[in-house]
Amino acid sequence: KQEVTQIPAALSVPEGENLVLNCSFTDSAIYNLQWFRQDPGKGLTSLLLIQSSQREQTSGRLNASLDKSSGRSTLYIAASQPGDSATYLCAVILFGNEKLTFGTGTRLTIIP
Amino acid sequence: NAGVTQTPKFHILKTGQSMTLQCAQDMNHGYMSWYRQDPGMGLRLIYYSAAAGTTDKEVPNGYNVSRLNTEDFPLRLVSAAPSQTSVYLCATNIDTGELFFGEGSRLTVL
Numbered sequence: 001k002q003e004v005t006q007i008p009a010a011l012s013v014p015e016g017e018n019l020v021l022n023c024s025f026t027d028s029a030i031y032n033l034q035w036f037r038q039d040p041g042k043g044l045t046s047l048l049l050i051q052s053s054q055r056e057q058t059s060g061r062l063n064a065s066l067d068k069s070s071g072r073s074t075l076y077i078a079a080s081q082p083g084d085s086a087t088y089l090c091a092v093i094l095f096g097n098e099k100l101t102f103g104t105g106t107r108l109t110i111i112p
Numbered sequence: 113n114a115g116v117t118q119t120p121k122f123h124i125l126k127t128g129q130s131m132t133l134q135c136a137q138d139m140n141h142g143y144m145s146w147y148r149q150d151p152g153m154g155l156r157l158i159y160y161s162a163a164a165g166t167t168d169k170e171v172p173n174g175y176n177v178s179r180l181n182t183e184d185f186p187l188r189l190v191s192a193a194p195s196q197t198s199v200y201l202c203a204t205n206i207d208t209g210e211l212f213f214g215e216g217s218r219l220t221v222l
Contacts, residue, residue: 032209043116043201043213051208089154093209099145099170100211104154 006103023090118214135202143205
């Protein structure tokens, strides 16, 4: 059974700093991995999707990497801003299985 | 293009009552799914549908769904229990696996 872990559960950093969020998964036979953002009381917004054949994806100040052999993904946020404060979740899909397994998320607070 | 629309946003009902959470999408995506989100437990898949006319469940009991057309995927709580107090999120997939979520329905069962 695929398990997805995100540590730490919460993180606070001063505005302007670069930061890394971590995601670990137990089964490396993944089809893809996604990073989402969730604001309080809202649904999830897809940030980046990395296919199994890719090693990273970039969108603006966000960069997500994937290392299947070690079962890890990171989300790098450059030059953090207060508007980046949210909960960030990662999720994986295994080959041959259309269902996502989610991590429990990291709650990020950017301190002005 | 509204994406994924969920109604109601909030609802309170009593134990034993039934209700239906609505989910509609206008993106013509085949795959739709329902998750519940609880503090400390992340998102858990409840039901999914690969296409109109097909459904499959991930967790037993207490819920059922129908997928009569591509656009709508309602989730019915047959006889609500306090353990079903949660935030319910509906999502659609495209072929790459990217998900698009609605804003959620917050349900309280007393």
